[in-house]
Amino acid sequence: MLTLVIVLLALWLILSIVGFAIEGILWLGVIGVVLFVATAIIGWIRRNARKA
Known part of the structure; x- marks a missing residue:
């Protein structure tokens, strides 16, 4: 589960950088x-729920 969260965070970060770098797809950065x-x-x- 933790690996999936890390992969998704990396993917969203890349999409944000690309979206803000290219003005025509600024909406992609916001998303x-x-x-x-x-x-x-x-x-x-979910991490806190597992500890409890």
Whole structure:
């Protein structure tokens, strides 16, 4: 599970960088940031749930 979260975070980070680098696809950068934050939050919640 942790590997999947790390892979998704890397993918969203790459999409964000590409989206912000190319002005025509700025929307891709915004979506990448939103997905990065959502994945990080979900991963953090699941990690804390396993500890409890």
